[in-house]
Amino acid sequence: MSKILEIENLTVSFDGFKALNNLNFSMDSGELRVIIGPNGAGKTTFLDVITGKVQPTTGRVLFNGKNLKNIPEYKIARLGIGRKFQTPRVYLNLTVRENLDLVCNQNKNVFSTLFGRANTTEQRTVAGLLETIGLDAKANLLANLLSHGEKQRLEIGMLVAQSPDLLLVDEPAAGLTDEETENVGALLLSLAESHSIIAIEHDMEFVRQIANDQVTVLHQGSLLCEGTMSEVQQDPRVIEVYLGEAPE
Amino acid sequence: MINETGVQIKRRKQRNRIIELAIIFASIIVLAIILPSVIPAFRLRLVGRFLSLAIVALGLDLIWGYTGLLSLGHGVFFALGGYALAMHLNLQLPEGEIPSFFTLYGVKELPWVWQPFYSFPVTVLAIFIIPGIMAGLLGYLVFRNRIKGVYFSILTQAALLVFYNFFNGQQEIINGTNGLKTDTEQIFGLLVSSPSVQRTFYILTVVLLILIYLLCRWLTSGRFGRLLKAIRDDETRVRFSGYDPTGYKVFVFAISGAIAGVAGALYTVQTGIINPSIMQVAFSIEMVIWVAVGGRGTLIGAIIGTLLVRLAQTFLSESFPEIWLFFQGALFLIVVTVLPDGIVGWWRDYAWLKLRSLFGRKPSLATYPSLAEDPEVDQERDRLSSK
Known part of the structure; x- marks a missing residue:
């Protein structure tokens, strides 16, 4: 191996x-x-x-x-x-979904972030991740409002993204x-x-x-x-x- | 922050966009059509100057409110834009002549820095490109070395002082402390201070304010805007997510500098003169106060704050010239201690909710959702009703 x-x-x-x-x-x-x-x-x-x-x-x-x-x-x-x-x-001032979306972004330089939009693959990845970490019902809540454990799971989700x-x-x-x-x-x-x-x-x-x-x-x-x-x-x-x- | 389903959010966003467009449209009508016909020309010129200052406040809000970088040196970029336009206006002379102040210092040849400003298109570009590049350069040096927080603020203020002293000392190039007059100069064969030219500059200011507001709106929404907030809130996390924050910060700082340059040019022609005093420390700090009073991180707040503070200053200093400075100090103290999110923040988080409840509307929950509004329950309810 x-x-x-x-x-x-x-x-x-x-x-x-x-x-x-x-x-x-x-x-x-x-x-x-x-x-x-x-x-x-x-x-x-x-x-x-x-x-x-x-x-x-x-x-x-x-x-x-x-x-x-x-x-x-x-x-x-x-x-x-x-x-x-x-x-x-x-990121406490972003929603759960936005948190994942930022990390999911495939191309991370300035101009593609500015002009690009989330493509369907990325949207699907985010949706899948929300389910994996069990936060899909709270996807549109600000991360600020999550409990400590939920934040931990969100951060692990961001890692995976x-x-x-x-x-x-x-x-x-x-x-x-x-x-x-x-x-x-x-x-x-x-x-x-x-x-x-x-x-x-x-x-x-x-x-x-x-x-x-x-x-x-x-x-x-x-x-x-x-x-x-x-x-x-x-x-x-x-x-x-x-x-x-x-x-x- | 009530829990909403995706459809509800989309609907709310759409509604807000319509309201916003209506407000923008109404303010164009009021500012550009109604106001010029009801108030005297010298008052209008004053309003035009305030609106130019609102533009620089927008740029400052972009980097302070959204990206978390407090610049105390925006006077530099403001002045660069102002000088660029003033230099062009000072060159509207018969063939072979150079601006008269040069004779005071025995300068016979036009300095090379002046040469490009013969051309109007070059001047227009220079108004935002030179401050933009200057900001980008300064930003690159600072951000690459990961200087942030209060050290960044101090550095920008130091840069401001360097420019202030440089412009004061360079009499042979840009007339030192005396600065450049624009009122007695000509543009397209018309006197700059004539009512029709001033009216045109006023309308131009209104249009540019709206355009720059829309530009900032676009920058701060979407992924890019969310990334700016992410940099503000946790830069290390951003780095470990695979983003290089330096590029983003340099870019935003350059944009902010360019916006300040445009504001400076508009302010100069509606003031009649530009001199290095525009780069005094106090003026750049005042810009910060406007943004803080209006509300950081809300673009409309930057505009409201500037207009409010400046209008208050005008009326108070006309009636009680001696107390204005005390009032300004008090205003800043009140904002810092009682309204940390400024007027717009107070309206959004407190006054609006109070107003709603007066009319018997259900208050939006800002706390963790209670059981009755549990998102899981909501989702289940949605699923059941859609069947």
Whole structure:
């Protein structure tokens, strides 16, 4: 199977502080990878590097074999990497449908946006997405009026509208009720059938729901261990990192 | 924000469009036909100047209200347009002569920057293209480096000061502090200050105001307009959606600059003179006040705000010249503290709803829909009734 993402000897330092330290990571296309790790492990920086928000100090990031160094964020997004932020970031003053339509737009330069109109394929994509995320009844409501969980689903829908190959999802379950968490989990699982996904998560219950493949544990900017959920849970190093040193 | 089905929305939009067209049509009749015949010529000239200022307010609203970029330097673009037209008017001379002020500074040859302004078509283009390019250039340098928010505002104000000092200092080129007079010059063989020419400029101002309003309407509706709002509300998200915000911001800023140039030209010929004082910091800030008073992000608000503030200024400073500045300060404080969305915002979010309920109409829900108006229930109801 081909590798969708390869990261080699990646170090990111901010004024000498190494947020990521000589990290090696790779994942196959089609995989749903969950990344866990205690606070400050470098999870968000990890996503920042992939999406071009932060440049690597040393090392490189390959997406489908292409080095992402010095490519601006919007071009990386067009290459096929979509990112969902920790707090839902949707356009509050636009309706749900308009939110999706903006992202769906095939040609994203100034003049085609100005003169172009949504074609039927795009309209159909939007309609399909509204159904997938379960917001078709609220399509004409301002996103401002949605509940937190609905906003999370809308943002995931916007990601999918970009038709990316790789979805990066940062703590999708943060601040959700149990029921909403399960909805989002189911949504991610159904998306995993056609996309590669990296999900960063704290909520172990949620990780257990979605982690069918490999789980990666980050600690202090490096890779601590990798394996299935049950392997990882049994790993003494992981227990130590999460719970402190085991008593002798 | 009641829940509506697609058909209802379409119907409402259609109705609003008809109302809007009717209002535009009515204001053309009032401004262009009725007003010139009822008020004296010097008052009309005043109204013409206010309407030119409303044009620059439209441009400012485009970038501040919709795109979230507060420019404190629109005086530059305004002045560039004004100077372009004034230079053309100052060149309506017999063969071989140059404008008389040049002799004061011992200039014998017409400076090269003046040469293109012999031609009327070039001047017309220069009125909006030069400020547009200047704005685009400034915008490109600023936005490419991701400077935004208050830093952007400060930079535009700094640019304004640079231009102000430059124009003040360049006596040999554009007559420095004295500026250029237009009233005593000629256009197509007629004196600029003559009533018929002034009347023509007034009508032209009304027409251009409407056209530029429609241009801004077109820009702010549709995908492009929604993207501007998206940039205003969350630029990072826009970038991660695959859009490059820089191009959009440069484009909108250039358009806004070009609009300011047109406004400046119209304002100059209806004032009679242009000089660098038009680039004083206070004037550019006043433009911002007009937009804030009328309501950011509502184009009609920019026009209403300008006219209201300027009319109030005229009447108050005629009767009580000493209190106008206090009044202006108070007005700004009131808007900032009590009416953050300006007059139009207050009308839309409060007064209109109050009025409706006085006439027994059901208030539109602005909250999360209650169970009675649950969209799922609505949808089901629609589906059942269509069967």
